[in-house]
Amino acid sequence: MKQLSFALLAGAAAGFSVSEQLSLFESSPRDDSRPYHDATQAWWDSVPNTDSMLSSFEENMAAAIDSDYTGPIDSSIDLHPGHGGHHGDVTKTIYELIKESKYTQKFSELVDEFDEIKALLEDTEKQNRTLLVPTDSAWERLPDGHKPPPKEFVLAVLKYHIVPGRYPLGRVLHSHTLPTELDLPNLGGHSQRLRFRIGLFGARINFFSKVIAADVFAKNGVIHALDSILVPPPPTKKVIQLLPNTFSTFRLAMETTGLGEELDSDETEHNGGTLFAPTNRAFARLGPRANAFLFSDYGKKYLKALLKYHVVANETLYSDEFYKGPHHDDDGGGEPLSEETYIFPPLKETHSVDLPSLLDEKPIRVTISRWRGFYSMRVNGRVHVAIQDGLAGDGVIQVVGNVLIPPHKHHKHHDHDEEFDVEDEEGVAERLKARLEPYLETERGSKSSSGLSLGDL
Known part of the structure; x- marks a missing residue:
């Protein structure tokens, strides 16, 4: 859990660029909603109001204000050219795929700390799910030496990366928002949502996070890889x-x-x-x-x-x-x-x-x-x-x-x-x-x- 120190805000505030397309999921050797609502709000309340932390985010906001462009749908987009948009292993669960991938070790280690999350990603009976997983390189960009957030906050972050239902990228891009497994009391118990748009530089979530690999299919859903961490939004x-x-x-x-x-x-x-x-x-x-x-x-x-x-x-x-x-x-x-x-x-x-x-x-x-x-x-x-x-x-x-x-x-x-x-x-x-x-x-x-x-x- 120490991976989620101070700079979840940095992940929320800035878009990280990853130019290469990764074959992320080839099998390889390993290299009550109130508590987490309160923890999430307390974490955001502790964030200092500086000009630099959200500069990239605000620049994106300003650019959007000056444009009527809200994102065309291109269901043929393929972030893995040459693979036909079909990779993964449909005999394995989402949990098994991220556990085996050398690119998602940090996220899978966090999942192992929460039986509730592990059960969602292993479930093959109740419902398919879509996982938006940050690659290890996203975590490596976070600064060290800061006190880790409470487990309730980490649980909220993990839930915010899981979408109920099976959403290949083409289906994602036909949606402006999608629900997550994170339900919040100040939303009346409804699901906190994710914001999706596609622009000149690919698909982005919540303004800043970029989809760098898509349509990794599993037995119980689909995985998309991100270049940064998704943080539940503040009040x-x-x-x-x-x-x-x-x-x-x-x-x-x-x-x-x-x-x-x-x-x-x-x-x-x-x-x-x-x-x-x-x-x-x-x-x-x-x-x-x-x-x-x-x-x-x-x-x-x-x-x-x-x-x-x-x-x-x-x-x-x-x-x-x-x-x-x-x-x-x-x-x-x-x-x-x-x-x-x-x-x-x-x-x-x-x-x-x-x-x-x-x-x-x-x-x-x-x-x-x-x-x-x-x-x-x-x-x-x-x-x-x-x-x-x-x-x-x-x-x-x-x-x-x-x-x-x-x-x-x-x-x-x-x-x-x-x-x-x-x-x-x-x-x-x-x-x-x-x-x-x-x-x-x-x-x-x-x-x-x-x-x-x-x-x-």
Whole structure:
């Protein structure tokens, strides 16, 4: 377990490049969910907020924001040219293959410490599984000399590398997200997911981890090899903190209004959630006058109302799956269809979902379109989701390039922010104030008692 010292963050933060294709699995001589949830969150809480640790990750995020590219599907991709995509040994289990391979010794040694994980990888009766295994070279890049994390955290990491079901690479690439064996209470007991995309440099998981070998078939599933370690994602609050170049304004807004502290309270029920997180650029588009108003002492109550329209509690909407409320044993482990968990059918054109925001449950309409492997998500018909499926330990983050404007309080339609032209800097602050005024959580008669107007700012 000492292999999992300090730098699981390094594995989570940076993509390691491995140029050669390896014949990884030729036989060769050997060279209750709460405890691990608490251990995972405690580990992330101990991570210092430095500029360097997640620089590579944030660069990938920024590049994604500037592009509509979300990954075409190429089911013919073969990371082992010349092998026809078929290697491994279908007479052996996943556990036996990683135990025999000279490239996966470190991971198999960790598996041996946990009977629960070993049993999953040896199981040939209940369910096939897909293992995403870091090669030994991924572990060798981690620095030595740091205190190992608790066993509960290591168990969570191992579970996060195992996907229920058999997913060859072609099937993986037809999915934007996939469940894992890691179930988290702050996701309502649902499976923590993995994010898959394919781009110019191959298939990547959770932005940073690269698939370097694929389709190693076993008796009870399939194995894909990775160049880095997958770490269960931190809570939403920590994700925002770790990406200041993208979310510093949003973080300041949450802290200024106290909404972040309210959402993080132990008294608040956590069964997942969806956060539509505006980027720094999104706030800048409102103009300096509107921002000066919102971040003033007088304006922060308006800012809080605005932020509430970006938060959905207890409903977690990914681009290809919807967790609604807590998971129940009779949900079939995420199989369609149930009242609590709904997995979208294959999308031919579009599918829309209305999510109740924290702002008087005013709906946020999300329209998801799929065409030949491309996914597009739009909010209220106009706002593009710049980065889809940002994973968090307590939900999902959908990154938006514009601040969402709530509807008029007594309107029910969704395409309600079309009159907000952010280029009209002279008028946007006044119109924003007028739009948010009816939502303010103030006593009757106090809204206009101060006599302060936007012109005083």
